Amino acid sequence: MKTVPIQIALPEDEYADQLAFLKKWDDGPKPPGWELTPKAVVVFICGGSGLRLENNQRMDIAPKFIGDRSLVERCVVTLAGARGLLLVGEPGTAKSMLSELLSAAICGTSALTVQGSAGTTEDQLRYGWNYGMLLAEGPSEKALVPSPVLSAMRAGKVARIEEITRCQPEIQDSLVPVLSERRIAVPELGDYSVPAREGFCVIATANLRDRGVSEMSAALKRRFNFEHVDPIADKKAEVALVKSRTQRAIADAQALIDVDDAVVDTLVTIFKDLRSGITEEGWSVAKPTTVMSTAEAVAISTSISLAAAYFPDSGAQLALIPGHILGAVRKDDEKDTERIIAYFDKAIQRRANANPNSPWAILWDNRHGIS
Ligand SMILES: Nc1ncnc2c1ncn2[C@@H]1O[C@H](COP(=O)(O)OP(=O)(O)OP(=O)(O)O)[C@@H](O)[C@H]1O
Ligand SMILES: [Mg+2]
Known part of the structure; x- marks a missing residue:
């Protein structure tokens, strides 16, 4: 057998x-x-x-x-x-x-x-x-x-x-x-x-x-x-962990795709900002009541990689982040959706405007994924 x-x-x-x-x-x-x-x-x-x-x-x-x-x-x-x-x-x-x-x-x-x-x-x-x-x-x-x-x-x-x-x-x-x-x-x-x-x-x-x-x-x-x-304090260490766990999950699923570094970096930044209520730049943002755990970041990063492997025509991996973030956050409190929208309108929009060639601009273009 x-x-x-x-x-x-x-x-x-x-x-x-x-x-x-x-x-x-x-x-x-x-x-x-x-x-x-x-x-x-x-x-x-x-x-x-x-x-x-x-x-x-x-x-x-x-x-x-x-x-x-x-x-x-x-x-x-x-x-x-x-x-x-x-x-x-x-x-x-x-x-x-x-x-x-x-x-x-x-x-x-x-x-x-x-x-x-x-x-x-x-x-x-x-x-x-x-x-x-x-x-x-x-x-x-x-x-x-x-x-x-x-x-x-x-x-x-x-x-x-x-x-x-x-x-x-x-x-x-x-x-x-x-x-x-x-x-x-x-x-x-x-x-x-x-x-x-x-x-x-x-x-x-x-x-x-x-x-x-x-x-x-x-x-x-x-x-x-x-x-x-406590959650992982060091951003570089969290990025490395999310990347290696995603690689492992991709290998386990026998999917043919590489991890997109920009997706992992962006995700970890968003998770850290929302977990602490303060962005890398020092802007204060509303913290959702849902826990923004590393385990959840690994789950999203894996889903995005698998989506890109199984549905290669679905566009840039970064464009999938807003929808996945909403799915991770909207669990306990309806108001968490508003908090995510506010984060996009405050932090992500500013980053996109400051650097139109950055991953943040792709997220901002796909803001409809969270509204
Ligand atoms: N500090 C860390 N070091 C290594 N892996 C981590 C770390 N933090 C989170 N992870 C990742 O998160 C996954 C989930 O961890 P685990 O299920 O042990 O969490 P937990 O604290 O028991 O959560 P829960 O309270 O929901 O049961 C791990 O398998 C690992 O991929
Ligand atoms: Mg546990």
Whole structure:
């Protein structure tokens, strides 16, 4: 039977060669249960060039997370101290990606994950039962269905809880004994309990746009170190990231097209201006309520490239930006459309007038795409 390729590989599979290399590269002391040293984990995530093994094998590791290296170092130190790590930030700032990369590097798997939602139950954070077996034989260890958290405790690995603040606070609180006593009691089996092995830790993510971390109980907050993940501050770094992600998406789609640098540069400029409420030139503009995330910029840049690949007669790629920007922004608040129009009329028109041969002039000519 023909195997259909998977869409997104887990980082431990995608970067298996890098993880194997880094294991040999730094054979210094590791926190108990870890696959790599803290230094090697940071290099895996933030990159490193000219790495060399004793047998002269060399490797360059490109950065995966673009941002503050010291943030990643703090995350690693938190986990090495077996404290819970909570990555907090706006949507699309790579919190989930960072949590996957940390897990893959620390314990070789990022798959022990619970996706938090309003419907998350205690079973999903602790354990459930195989009801067929439970009815036939009564409660037994065999009938116990472990949650990803319990599996991580048994194996001494990292458990990931995505969007923890979407879970009801009383459900979140079932993590308190996990993080303090490092064991889950199973009263249905008498005094049986599952202890956490060395290496077990928890990485959670929380989105500032959802129900806030303010509703998290003080008991649980105290057991997590909070690390704020901010949008990429450096424009050049954001442009490079959007370009490389777009290239990858084009390759995955097997489309025959090159990334248009002007599209990426223009998009990132617009996103940065609207995110901060102030343009590169220092003009103030109204900020839309929708989040202008790097992830969204990648999505638009990819759509524009694919549109140009599949519909080559549709004209300049830059001309497609206004329609796509409107689609990205008009989500929560009707007034966001007015804010985008105001941005065009203020910033883009001025740039187009100042330089009629610039990409901005093409955007301005296509202003009808947003009205
Ligand atoms: N600082 C960054 N470094 C690398 N990639 C980034 C960065 N910021 C955003 N991205 C891009 O954004 C994508 C989305 O990231 P991810 O889904 O991890 O965000 P998130 O913060 O978990 O968002 P949400 O809160 O919506 O779940 C990444 O796969 C990557 O392409
Ligand atoms: Mg996420």
